[in-house]
Amino acid sequence: MRRNPVLFIAQIWVGLSASSLAQIVGHAQGELAGEVSASSVLLQSRLTSIQGPELDADGDIPGSSGIACFEYSENSDFTHSKRTPWIHAQAKNDFIVRAKVESLTPGQVYHYRLVFGLDQSETKIGTIRKFKTLNPTDPESSVSFCMGNCMNYHAFMSGVANGNGPVTATKQDKQLGYPVFSAMKAMHPDFFIGAGDAVYYDQPAPTAAQTLPQLRKKWHEQFRFPRMIEFFGSCAAYWEKDDHDFRFDDADLTDKKLPTSVTGIQIYREQLPVCEANNQSTPTYRTQRVHKNLQLWFIEGRDYRSNNRMPDGPEKSIWGTEQKRWLETTLKESDSTWKIIITPTPMVGPDRANKIDNHADPGGFQFEAETFFHWLIDHKITNVILFCGDRHWQYHSIHPLGFEEFSVGALNDENSITGERPGSETSTDPKSLIKQPYIYTEPTGGFVHTTINPNGQLIIGFHDDTGKLLHKVEKSPSR
Secondary structure (H helix, E strand, C coil): CCCCHHHHHHHHHHHCCHHHHHCCCECCCCEEEECCCCCCEEEEEECECCCCCCCCCCCCCCECCEEEEEEEECCCCCCCCEECCCEEECHHHCCEEEEEECCCCCCCEEEEEEEEECCCCCCEECCCEEEECCCCCCCCCCEEEEEEECCCHHHHHHCCCCCCCCCCCCHHHHHHCCCHHHHHHCCCCCEEEECCCCCCCCCCHHHCCCCHHHHHHHHHHHCCCHHHHHHHCCCEEEECCCCCCCCCCCCCCCCCCCCCHHHHHHHHHHHCCCCCCCCCCCCCCEEEEEECCEEEEECCCCCCCCCCCCCCCCCCCCCCHHHHHHHHHHHHHCCCCEEEEEECCCCCCCCECCCCCCCCCCCCCHHHHHHHHHHHHHCCCCCEEEEECCCCCEEEEECCCCCEEEEECECCHHHCCCCCCCCCCCECCCCCCCEEEEECCCCCCEEEEEEECCCCCEEEEEEECCCCEEEEEEECCCC
């Protein structure tokens, strides 16, 4: 007997099991653990309609509606595990699911995994990830972290350097992702700090992202690499944004070009676990005590800044009035041995002479930086160190007033440049007032790895993207 083909197809569809349907849902961008503290963490994933890491025909990782929760445990076999409430992955949130987990044990390694599917009738279990909570009251602990920024996807994938750095990405690298993440994973840091430019909306220039789908696509293509997924599945992270993952090169709030500043602010909060889901009000500047002897400050460098082209002076600011007041108040309140300010852009430099968008630039926001340095001296706040992103070269510089700055450089070779030295006529320090104990000799991708020991000793290492140590600074606290 001949079957009705339409009826036959319908019967097949109805007969599909929930398990078969669940195979449609993936999590091709892995998971992220953000804003870890002694007792809480933000866990995040994104449901996708393809498994990755390959992109679809449109060069994207499309999302998928569905349902998910996070299962977590102190034990790797997930005995005595707990689960977060179910979260619906929806298009309005780019199918991202994020949950805050609280009441955690300080100094504890937690294992977690995504539980997900089209609905609760049958779900899949994701890959096991982990993070470690902080334990700033433990006098015997040590903490280490890696810091990097400026991941230029277009330069990496196209083989066209964004500057004068080397082009080294192989065919395998373009499938697995940036080699630097394997190098950092091998160092087993407690957490990672991304200082900005996690994506580049404005590159390549002819197809710069402006619309919401285009902006989201930049995050999808970047965060689907296996090396990145493995690294971020091994530790927590703290994130900042800068110009390229806000709007475009040197962006402030005033330019009428797309994307708008409102969109740039919202997408950052959507794509990275910095705030709780749908939170558009809590400031993204914050401080975290990560060790008995170390407190970190994460600065917001785009949301409150004045027009870059304003004349420099007391009315011009990157930080804005409220953030500056918060920074001063929390620094005065801190009893930490070391105080590291993580800033997306430099405060010491030297920078390129033609720049006007950061604190190191005489035509930029140098007045605010100098005023702040004098404030620190006047209030006898010691052991303050600056870690900065944005500049695509690694350096260790010392301001004439004694404040030290460590620039982490670019994460990938293709985004690195030679950089500026004190005394150069093309720099912001032609009179060589800045001392520079270190600047790398050749452009390279890389990162900074920092360890704080129980005795308060701070060890700061500059590494290339293979993990090779290029320079090391050891600092003991002054009292």
